[in-house]
Amino acid sequence: MKKILITGAAGFLGSHLCDRFINEDFHVIAMDNLITGDLNNIAHLFKLKNFEFYNHDVSKFVYVPGELDYILHFASPASPIDYLKIPIQTLKVGSLGTHNLLGLAKEKRARILVASTSEVYGDPLVHPQNEDYFGNVNTIGPRGVYDEAKRFQESITMAYHTYHGLETRIVRIFNTYGPRMRLNDGRVVPAFIGQSLRGEDLTVFGDGSQTRSFCYVDDLIEGIYKLLFSDYNYPVNLGNPDEISIKQFADEIIALTGTKQKVIYKPLPKNDPLQRQPDITRAKEILDWEPKVSRAEGMQKTLDFFKTFTKEELNKREHKDFSSYSQV
Template sequence: MTRGTRQGEGRARDGFARAVVSGGAGFLGTRLCERLVALGTEVVCLDNFVTARPDSLVELGKDPLFRAVDRDVTTAWEVSGEVDLVVHLASAASPQDYARMPLETMWVGAQGTRLGLELATERGARFLLASTSEVYGDPLQHPQGEDYRGNVSPTGPRSVYDEAKRYAEALATAYRKQRGTDAVIARIFNTYGPGMRADDGRLVPTLVDQALGGRPLTVTGTGTQTRSLCYVDDTVRGLLTLAASDCSEPVNIGNPWECSVDWVARLVRELCGSSSPIEYVPAFADDPRRRCPDISRAVENIGWNPEISLREGMSRTVAWFAGFHRADAHGE
C-alpha cells in the first residue's frame, strides 16, 4: 500500500481499499464503518446483531461500498477477495450484556480474535484489535499508561470481559512476533455519544434516559469514582489514525480529562433541563475507583488527541436521545 508521511511514526498508510470490521453494527462499529465508507473504503461488516440496535445499519446499507453479513465471528469470518484492514470490535461491551453472555464474551475474545488474526495474516492486512481500559482493572497506578500491567480479578463479575481482552492482546502480540502479522492494539477508554442503546446499562445512556424520562438518576456508590469520557467521533478518529500508522505498541485511546460520576450525573441533569433527584445505589463489585488514560504515546507516536469537550459531546448525545423520547411520546 502507498505510504505517506504522518507526525510521530514518520510513515503511514494513505488509505485503505477494503476493510473487514467485526462488530460493525454496534455503537462504535457503526460510526467506524461510516467513517471508512466516507473515506472511500469498501467495508464488509460482520455482526450477529445480539447487542446492536436493530436500525443501526439502515443508512449505511444504502451505500454500495458497504455490505453487512450476519455472522458469528467465533465460528468463521469467510471473506473472499483482497483485504488490507481488519478491525476486531466484536464483543459485548456493557456489564449488563457480558453478564448475560459470559461464555460468548470469552469466545469472541479468544476464538474471534484468532480467526480475525488468521484473516489478516493470510491477506497481508493491518489488524487493529479494539481492546479496553478494563485490562487495567481497578488500577493502582494513576493515570494509566500502556506499560501498567493492571489490577484485574480473574474470577470477579467483570472477569469475562477483562480477561477476554487481555487474552486477545496476548494473542495479537504472539501473532505479530511469530507470524509477522501487522497487528496493533487500541485500549479504548469510556466512549459515549449518539447511537448508544438506552438500555445497555452504561453510565451515559442510563443517566440521559433517566433524566429525559423524569426518573431519578442512579449513581452507584458515593459517586466519587472517576471516569474519563471520550466522544465517539474522537475515538473513531483515534482508531483510524492508529490503524493508518506503523505503530505496533498498545496505545490508549481516551480523554485524559477526569471527572467524577456524580459530576457527570449533574451535567446530564443540567443539559436535559431535568429536576430529577440523584439517587445513590450500592456500588458494583470490582467497579474501578479511578479511570484516566495517559495518552502520551498517542500524542507522540500517531499525533492524536481528543478534540471535543465533554459538555459539547454530552449536548450532542442528549439531543440525539431527546429525539427518541419525542418520537415515543407521539407514538412514532
C-alpha cells in the same frame, strides 16, 4: 479501492467506523451477529455499492472472498448488562473470534487492529493509567469474563505479530459516548440521560467519588483511524483525560437536561474501578492525536440524539434496575 472488514459493525463504535471508512472511499465489509448490535445503525449504508453486510458470529470460522487489506475487530459485548448476561459469548468472541480474525489476516496478508479496553487495567493502582501498567484484575470476579477476554485478545494479537510477523495494532479504549449508544445499556452516559428523560432520579453507585473520563465518539474514531495507518504495534490508550467524578457528572446531566431529579445512591458493585483516566502521552507522540470535543459539546449532541426517541421507546428500551451492574 481498498477493502476493509469491520466486525461488530452494527454496534455503537462499529457503525461509526463504517461511516468513516465509507467516507474515505473504502469498500467496507460489515460483519455482526446482532446479539447486541442494531441494523438501524448502518441502514443508511445498505444502498451503497461499496458496502456489504454479513450476519455472522466471528467466534465461528470467518470467510471473506477475494483480497482484503485491513481488519478492524470490534465485535464484543461492551456493557456490563451484556457481558454479565452472555458471559460465555463474551469470552468466545475475545478468544476464538480474535483467533479466527488473526488467521484471516495472516491468510490475506491484511493489517488488523483489535479493540481492547481500559478494563484491562482493572481497578487500577496507578493513576492515570499508562500502557506500561499491567493492571489489577480479578480473573474470577463478575467482570472477569470481559476483562480477561480483552487481555487474552491482546496477548494472542502480539503473539501473531511476533511469531508470524503479522501487521497488528491494539487500541485500548476508555469511556466513549455519543449518538447510537443503546439507551440504558448499563453504561453511565445513556443510563443517566435515559433516567433524566423519563423523569427518574439518577442512580449513582457507591458515594459517587469514583471517576471516569469521557471521550466523544468522533474523537475516538479519528484516533483509531490514525492508529491503523501508523507503524506502531503495541497498545495505545485512546480516551479523554478530562476526569470527573460520577457524582459531578450526574449533576452535569441534571443541569444539561433542565430536570429536577435527585441523585440516589446504591451499593458499589464488586470490582468496580474507583479511578479511570487515560494517560494519552503515547497517542500524542506517535499519532499526533488528542481529543478536540469538549464534554459540554459532546453531551449536548448525545442528548439531542436521545431526544429523538418517543416516550414509548424511552420506556421500553431495556429499562431495568442497574443495581447489580458496574457503572462504566
